[in-house]
Amino acid sequence: MSQTILYARVSTADQNIDHQKTQAEAAGFVIDAVIADHGVSGVSTKLADRPEGKRLFDKLRRGDVLVVRWVDRLGRDYQDVTDTIRAFMRQGVVVRTVINGMTFDGATTDPMQEAVRDALIAFMAATAQAQAEATKEAQKAGIAAAKSNPRKYLGRKPSYDxxxxxxxxxxxxxxxxxxxxxxxxxxxxxxxxxxxxxxxxxxxxxxxxx
Missing domain, CATH: 1.10.10 (Arc Repressor Mutant, subunit A)
Structure with missing residues (x-):
């Protein structure tokens, strides 16, 4: 019996896995199980190297649907995301996104449909990596600017006087x-x-x- 599994990843305490599940259900998905990685950076850690990411590869079976908020949940960069989606499709797993409602199905056999699907995977993976890199650069710039003004960059408050x-x-x-x-x-x-x-x-x- 096929199942629909939501994979969620949160890298900070400000992010919430329950919110990602709620978003998926609001988009019409009926989620059978949630597999989630907590406190894991999506920019530096491949999906296969994350504790729950490894379990995801073992749990998914042919006919299952993997739901993710966006393709950036599935890898640390362009190559990792594209490799991961294609690996799941070869397993017979359908990958679907909450944002934009995209579907990636390895059952497609028409050459033109395959070309369009693969081009779309590549475009979305490249966009996800570009967004991640832009966020990292913005964070670095913000920290550098704050450090130039000690009053703004205080660091951790001492626990002593x-x-x-x-x-x-x-x-x-x-x-x-x-x-x-x-x-x-x-x-x-x-x-x-x-x-x-x-x-x-x-x-x-x-x-x-x-």
Missing amino acids: EVTLDAVVRMLSSGKGTSEIARENGMTRQAVLRIKANPAAAQEALERWS
């Missing part, structure tokens, strides 16, 4: 252990280790937030 920092530095210099220092100052071991690794950076962080 000036008095606590001084106490930690003194205790570190006296040879006390990380766990003991963290316990006495109400801090995490990670915070103490960061101070130990770079006291100057810890002081700079306090000054940025002061």
Whole structure:
């Protein structure tokens, strides 16, 4: 019995898998199962290398329908997306998108229809990669601009104040252990280790937030 599987990927806490499922259902899809990767970058990680992406290849069978919000869910770049869609079509899986309602079916045998289908796959994959690269460049530019103005680029807010920092530095210099220092100052071991690794950076962080 064939099934319809939604594959979703979210790379940040701001994105929501339930929202992607709701969008698919609003577009008329009846979803039998959801396979999702959390906290995975679509730009740097191939679908076959993602934890749930691997399971997707094993789960899909001939006659199944794979639903994705857009083709960029299926790979990290143009080559990966096109290879992935064609691999699923060879398995007899139909790939459908929520956005624009596109359908990619390997059962097509007419040469003209195949040519149009393959050209469309290539165009959509190239568009997805271009959008991803543009987003990365915009993020880099935004970070660079913010760093040029320290008041805008504060970084992570320190979990300690000036008095606590001084106490930690003194205790570190006296040879006390990380766990003991963290316990006495109400801090995490990670915070103490960061101070130990770079006291100057810890002081700079306090000054940025002061």
